[in-house]
Amino acid sequence: MSINPILDASCAIKVHTLAASFALTLGPFIFTPKARGKLHKTLGYIWIFAMATTAISSFFIHSFQLFWVFSPIHFLSIFVLFGLCRAFWFIRNGNVTGHARTMLGMYWYGVIAAGIFTLLPGRMLNRAFFPETPWLGYVVIAFGSLLIIRHIRRQTAGLIG
Numbered sequence: 607m608s609i610n611p612i613l614d615a616s617c618a619i620k621v622h623t624l625a626a627s628f629a630l631t632l633g634p635f636i637f638t639p640k641a642r643g644k645l646h647k648t649l650g651y652i653w654i655f656a657m658a659t660t661a662i663s664s665f666f667i668h669s670f671q672l673f674w675v676f677s678p679i680h681f682l683s684i685f686v687l688f689g690l691c692r693a694f695w696f697i698r699n700g701n702v703t704g705h706a707r708t709m710l711g712m713y714w715y716g717v718i719a720a721g722i723f724t725l726l727p728g729r730m731l732n733r734a735f736f737p738e739t740p741w742l743g744y745v746v747i748a749f750g751s752l753l754i755i756r757h758i759r760r761q762t763a764g765l766i767g
């Protein structure tokens with residue numbers, strides 16, 4: 607493991623990586639069933655700030671361009687910013703279920719799913735975590751994809767059955 611690819615990256619990538627790492631780490635403390643009340647609210651605001659910082663900073667990263675200066679990750683960033691507003695609106699209007707589903711969806715798809723694809727060989731985090739064996743990124747992506755599929759199946763099991 608080498609931190610050099612992160613240290614050598616642009617300021618936007620450093621901010622994006624730090625904010626995303628913070629959101630990833632903070633998520634489990636917020637999304638536990640017993641984490642309600644003042645601590646949940648305080649950590650939630652910090653998580654929202656981290657997610658907004660992650661999304662906004664992505665618009666200054668143009669290392670992978672598919673549509674003009676934008677990539678699919680920029681569309682995810684728009685989804686995250688919209689989701690943050692939506693979740694805030696839900697909780698302000700007393701829709702706890704809508705708030706929880708929106709926030710969990712952003713965590714699973716905006717943090718976990720997007721995060722595992724940063725480990726593709728050739729990407730900065732792959733070079734940081736697997737400098738000698740970049741193919742291990744595929745292993746992590748496969749394992750992460752299985753976790754996401756498991757999560758989706760659990761979520762839809764109640765709707766189907």
